[in-house]
Amino acid sequence: MIKTIEWTDEGVVMIDQRRLPSEELYPVFTTYDEVAVAIEEMVIRGAPAIGVAAAMGIALGAKQSAASTPDELESDFNQACDRIAKTRPTAVNLFWAVKRMGEVFRAVKQSGASIEAIQNRLIKEALNIHEEDIESNKRMGRYGAQLLPQDVTILTHCNAGALATAGYGTALGVVRAAVEAGKTVNVIADETRPFLQGARLTAWELAKDDIPVTLITDNMAGHFMKSGQINCVVVGADRIAANGDVANKIGTYMVALAAHANNIPFYVAAPLSTIDLELKSGDEIPIENRVITEVTHIRGQQISPDGIQVANPAFDVTPHRYIAAIITDAGVARAPYEESLKALFK
Amino acid sequence: MIKTIEWTDEGVVMIDQRRLPSEELYPVFTTYDEVAVAIEEMVIRGAPAIGVAAAMGIALGAKQSAASTPDELESDFNQACDRIAKTRPTAVNLFWAVKRMGEVFRAVKQSGASIEAIQNRLIKEALNIHEEDIESNKRMGRYGAQLLPQDVTILTHCNAGALATAGYGTALGVVRAAVEAGKTVNVIADETRPFLQGARLTAWELAKDDIPVTLITDNMAGHFMKSGQINCVVVGADRIAANGDVANKIGTYMVALAAHANNIPFYVAAPLSTIDLELKSGDEIPIENRVITEVTHIRGQQISPDGIQVANPAFDVTPHRYIAAIITDAGVARAPYEESLKALFK
Numbered sequence: 001m002i003k004t005i006e007w008t009d010e011g012v013v014m015i016d017q018r019r020l021p022s023e024e025l026y027p028v029f030t031t032y033d034e035v036a037v038a039i040e041e042m043v044i045r046g047a048p049a050i051g052v053a054a055a056m057g058i059a060l061g062a063k064q065s066a067a068s069t070p071d072e073l074e075s076d077f078n079q080a081c082d083r084i085a086k087t088r089p090t091a092v093n094l095f096w097a098v099k100r101m102g103e104v105f106r107a108v109k110q111s112g113a114s115i116e117a118i119q120n121r122l123i124k125e126a127l128n129i130h131e132e133d134i135e136s137n138k139r140m141g142r143y144g145a146q147l148l149p150q151d152v153t154i155l156t157h158c159n160a161g162a163l164a165t166a167g168y169g170t171a172l173g174v175v176r177a178a179v180e181a182g183k184t185v186n187v188i189a190d191e192t193r194p195f196l197q198g199a200r201l202t203a204w205e206l207a208k209d210d211i212p213v214t215l216i217t218d219n220m221a222g223h224f225m226k227s228g229q230i231n232c233v234v235v236g237a238d239r240i241a242a243n244g245d246v247a248n249k250i251g252t253y254m255v256a257l258a259a260h261a262n263n264i265p266f267y268v269a270a271p272l273s274t275i276d277l278e279l280k281s282g283d284e285i286p287i288e289n290r291v292i293t294e295v296t297h298i299r300g301q302q303i304s305p306d307g308i309q310v311a312n313p314a315f316d317v318t319p320h321r322y323i324a325a326i327i328t329d330a331g332v333a334r335a336p337y338e339e340s341l342k343a344l345f346k
Numbered sequence: 347m348i349k350t351i352e353w354t355d356e357g358v359v360m361i362d363q364r365r366l367p368s369e370e371l372y373p374v375f376t377t378y379d380e381v382a383v384a385i386e387e388m389v390i391r392g393a394p395a396i397g398v399a400a401a402m403g404i405a406l407g408a409k410q411s412a413a414s415t416p417d418e419l420e421s422d423f424n425q426a427c428d429r430i431a432k433t434r435p436t437a438v439n440l441f442w443a444v445k446r447m448g449e450v451f452r453a454v455k456q457s458g459a460s461i462e463a464i465q466n467r468l469i470k471e472a473l474n475i476h477e478e479d480i481e482s483n484k485r486m487g488r489y490g491a492q493l494l495p496q497d498v499t500i501l502t503h504c505n506a507g508a509l510a511t512a513g514y515g516t517a518l519g520v521v522r523a524a525v526e527a528g529k530t531v532n533v534i535a536d537e538t539r540p541f542l543q544g545a546r547l548t549a550w551e552l553a554k555d556d557i558p559v560t561l562i563t564d565n566m567a568g569h570f571m572k573s574g575q576i577n578c579v580v581v582g583a584d585r586i587a588a589n590g591d592v593a594n595k596i597g598t599y600m601v602a603l604a605a606h607a608n609n610i611p612f613y614v615a616a617p618l619s620t621i622d623l624e625l626k627s628g629d630e631i632p633i634e635n636r637v638i639t640e641v642t643h644i645r646g647q648q649i650s651p652d653g654i655q656v657a658n659p660a661f662d663v664t665p666h667r668y669i670a671a672i673i674t675d676a677g678v679a680r681a682p683y684e685e686s687l688k689a690l691f692k
Contacts, residue, residue, distance in 0.1 A: 021650065021651035022648070188657075190565075191539070191641070191649075191650070192565070193537070193539060193563035193564065193565060194563050196649055196650075199641075199642075199649050199650040200649060200650065200651075203650050203651050203654045204650075204651045206654075207651050207652075207653045207654050212655065213654050213655065214654070214655035214656065214657055215641060215642070215650050215654055215655070215656045215657070216641070216656075216657050216658075217539040217540050217564070217596070217597075217641060218539065218563070218564050218565040218597075219536075219538070219539060219564040219565070219596055219597025219600055220596055220597070220657065220659060220662075221600065222597075222599045222600035222603060222662065223596060223599060223659055223662040224657070226599065226662070226663075250563070250565055250566055250569060251563075251564075251565025251566070251568075253568045253569060253572065253604075254565055254567065254568040254600050254603070254604055257568060257600070257603045257604055257607050258599075258600055258603055261603050295537070295545075295561060295562070295563060296545075296561070298644045298645070298647070298649070299644070299645075299647045299649070301644070301645045301647065302368070303537075303542055303545050303546060303644070303645070304367065304537070304542075304545040304546065304549050304550075304561050305367035305546075305549050305550045305553055306553075307553045308549045308552075308553050308559050308560070308561055309558065309559065309560035309561070310560065310561045310562075311534075311560055311561070311562050311566065311570070312562075313566060313569055316566075316568065316569035316572070317572075
């Protein structure tokens with residue numbers, strides 16, 4: 001069992017995903033600011049995992065507060081929330097977790113609880129989010145596995161696995177549930193430039209679980225679809241708008257286009273916490289641009305010449321018309337998504 | 347002026363494209379077998395450049411023959427041709443060059459020429475192929491430039507530039523001709539995994555010529571098309587079937603799908619020597635699979651875990667229905683390609 005993130009007395013322990021697969025390191029992050037930097041620098045990544053890290057970072061900030069009154073604690077708490085909320089803009093699970101922690105804080109404070117009681121309640125809430133995420137992934141996996149044929153080759157992009165969540169995974173949760181249901185499953189993993197989440201993380205965690213995986217470069221996906229070697233696509237999501245448009249790791253859109261052109265069902269697996277009903281369409285989802293050295297350098301080695309421009313948008317938006325179904329922890333939604341997604345929240 | 351390949355008294359000199367852009371080295375290849383290995387290991391690559399290298403390799407083999415009769419020379423010549431023809435399967439320019447050298451050999455031999463005269467004639471033919479390729483690229487460039495708007499951002503995949511030809515380039519020849527025609531040209535270059543021809547070669551040669559270039563990873567192309575930042579796509583080709591289906595560097599098919607979905611014209615630029623009228627459709631084009639370390643390692647560093655499967659097809663086929671026009675050295679062909687391509691040869 002891969003331990004992506006854990007709450008300990010010393011602080012938040014996370015597997016350093018930048019170093020995988022060559023090194024399996026578990027550094028401890030001892031302040032909310034260290035947790036924030038870990039999110040920014042992608043020690044931890046993947047929308048649900050970012051949500052858990054955000055909650056634990058906020059709990060850590062509250063725990064370490066030297067406040068002597070609940071009002072002072074609130075000020076420290078808000079500072080931690082603000083810092084955490086500024087780490088990454090696209091994955092909505094981050095803001096969902098910040099909001100949820102804030103609601104708990106205010107409710108407990110209003111009830112007249114002591115500083116220590118508030119602190120303990122926040123830690124409890126972060127642990128709840130962690131635990132619920134694993135349960136939610138397992139439910140999602142079961143819903144998703146039912147959509148797959150008995151013998152299936154699944155293409156996935158980026159890493160929406162145990163490493164992108166508290167455990168089990170969203171897209172790879174569907175893969176794991178299909179295996180557990182006795183299906184014959186092969187995975188084709190896009191390497192996912194520039195950060196190589198597919199080559200480094202998806203390939204690593206599937207190999208660890210003895211699930212057959214074939215690594216390809218991102219630009220090969222269309223070729224394997226056209227030559228009939230892929231039955232369906234399952235990816236995760238960083239934010240889903242009310243109309244079903246999906247922001248996910250850069251390149252997802254091209255995978256969806258290739259699936260559409262080849263009549264291959266394209267599934268998105270994500271918990272309700274990834275769905276942002278406040279945004280009408282994917283056009284409103286903010287897309288993070290990251291440092292260009294992620295593109296120009298691989299493992300510290302420069303691959304491109306100096307004196308050129310470089311772009312590095314970390315996500316793209318896949319229009320809902322290319323999505324066969326959105327698999328959530330509350331069931332499977334299909335078009336028209338305006339209605340089906342809203343219904344899941346009831 | 348970039349010198350991709352040159353005939354010298356010491357042998358065939360090629361810029362080592364595996365080392366660009368970090369090092370600019372010009373090793374000399376002194377036997378036909380060394381030239382064959384250079385093609386296999388991608389010291390030189392790009393369909394037209396492979397054609398030139400093949401011709402020069404064969405000329406070198408003939409020049410170094412110790413034959414004392416024309417018949418003995420023919421045996422040595424055939425051995426060199428066979429070796430060169432086995433280097434890479436997809437780019438048809440290789441076979442075109444082998445065939446052309448064979449026709450010249452047989453014609454000169456039949457005329458009763460001396461061994462030395464035959465050898466000199468073969469060297470002359472290799473030099474002709476080299477020179478014609480540059481001229482053909484310039485013609486193609488002028489045809490192609492006329493298709494572009496005055497202010498244009500062109501996406502290209504892989505390297506179809508000076509480095510992929512004897513000089514000037516096919517797709518990048520169109521870019522250069524548009525610049526020479528006074529157009530405002532920006533290029534967006536796909537990095538082109540696994541061999542990184544875009545990041546290493548296209549970016550390098552455009553920067554050298556002061557043509558503005560922005561490097562992206564392959565999976566970003568769709569995002570930039572959808573957000574309206576690309577006006578057209580121009581790529582090269584390794585083999586074009588009679589119906590207009592185009593084999594080109596892996597990933598070209600996904601670029602074509604994204605262009606199609608966003609109503610962006612997708613152009614292919616290639617000389618007549620890349621068109622193989624003997625193949626009815628792209629289904630018949632052999633696709634080379636290369637060593638998996640190209641995918642699992644970048645600059646000697648392993649990026650993926652052990653114990654997984656890896657695939658590495660080097661090319662894919664783009665169906666003709668996604669191609670707005672094929673720009674050749676004999677003019678521009680449009681659908682229906684069965685007729686328009688055949689007409690170019692008249």
